[in-house]
Amino acid sequence: MATTRSRPFLSERNILLVIILGVLVPVVLMSAAGIVALVIGGVENIVIGTLVVSFALGSLGAAVTILVMVRRRARLARQQVTFLTNVTHELRTPLAAIRLYAQTLQLDRAATDAERRECAEAILRDTERLGQLVERVLQWRKIAEGRRLYERRPDAVEPALREALDAFRGLLRSGEATLELDLRATRPVDIDRAGITEAVLNLLVNAHKYTGDRKVIALRSRDVEDGVEIEVEDNGIGIPTADQGRIFEPFHRVDDRLRSQAPGVGLGLAIVKDVVSAHDGRLRVRSEPGKGSAFTVFLPAAPPAREGGAS
Ligand SMILES: Nc1ncnc2c1ncn2[C@@H]1O[C@H](COP(=O)(O)OP(=O)(O)OP(=O)(O)O)[C@@H](O)[C@H]1O
Numbered sequence: 001m002a003t004t005r006s007r008p009f010l011s012e013r014n015i016l017l018v019i020i021l022g023v024l025v026p027v028v029l030m031s032a033a034g035i036v037a038l039v040i041g042g043v044e045n046i047v048i049g050t051l052v053v054s055f056a057l058g059s060l061g062a063a064v065t066i067l068v069m070v071r072r073r074a075r076l077a078r079q080q081v082t083f084l085t086n087v088t089h090e091l092r093t094p095l096a097a098i099r100l101y102a103q104t105l106q107l108d109r110a111a112t113d114a115e116r117r118e119c120a121e122a123i124l125r126d127t128e129r130l131g132q133l134v135e136r137v138l139q140w141r142k143i144a145e146g147r148r149l150y151e152r153r154p155d156a157v158e159p160a161l162r163e164a165l166d167a168f169r170g171l172l173r174s175g176e177a178t179l180e181l182d183l184r185a186t187r188p189v190d191i192d193r194a195g196i197t198e199a200v201l202n203l204l205v206n207a208h209k210y211t212g213d214r215k216v217i218a219l220r221s222r223d224v225e226d227g228v229e230i231e232v233e234d235n236g237i238g239i240p241t242a243d244q245g246r247i248f249e250p251f252h253r254v255d256d257r258l259r260s261q262a263p264g265v266g267l268g269l270a271i272v273k274d275v276v277s278a279h280d281g282r283l284r285v286r287s288e289p290g291k292g293s294a295f296t297v298f299l300p301a302a303p304p305a306r307e308g309g310a311s
């Protein structure tokens, strides 16, 4: 029995081939003919040459536009596949655990009250994890559709950083990580406090998730010339240079065994990027595999006329 794969006719490669053979080659030939006509001179030749060269350039422009659109569509299709892979992977683990604990209860395999409570708690924990996953995907949908609103007003960043820290501490087991704080920024920036809290929390959660046993996580903020900088640094597994530009794309996860054990769908940094760009800010990463990573968020200062409104 022979097995074959489905082969899409209009693959990105086929379209590229059609464009090269059907557009680029004729365009080059037409341009050459047009230039020859222009060089020969004479009113008739100059008119024909100009028309031919303009037509060739127009066709080239159209081909480049089509190429860009095809590549964009191909990227979206790839993202869709990665999204489905990540989400199904993330659904599988809690679903299997919930089934197991529910069966234990159904078959009366939990002997004591304490064991039964443990099963119920585990079911609740995994249901919570599923709920968070759904929330995250819905939130990304809002961002992707351009429906997320940020209500910015002049404020210091510290309250947002403290809220993120409180939420982060709630997720930590005691003694699990050393937190180093250096919060010095006082300059007011136009911020949506909930958005910045969420962005910093995402960075802190990543710093925790992608760091081994001796976790040292630093949160810093400082005033800089034209705004404030917030930095989250860890001593974790780091990010390979080739991936550093892509981790902010939705659904991109660095592909290695250590990381694939950490739960996630690859949306955290894409959400951080959206929050930062809605604040007209900048997001940078410095990282060295095996040593750690530092994510820096720059937020521009609020215009002077509005600084008075800071609380
Ligand atoms: N501090 C970090 N150290 C090492 N790798 C990181 C760090 N932060 C992010 N990454 C890498 O970048 C990828 C994308 O991060 P992102 O936060 O967008 O998604 P995620 O953590 O995989 O999932 P989610 O945040 O949606 O739960 C991660 O999968 C991981 O490979």
Ligand SMILES: [Mg+2]
Pocket: 202, 205, 206, 264, 267, 268, 269
């Ligand atoms: Mg994350």
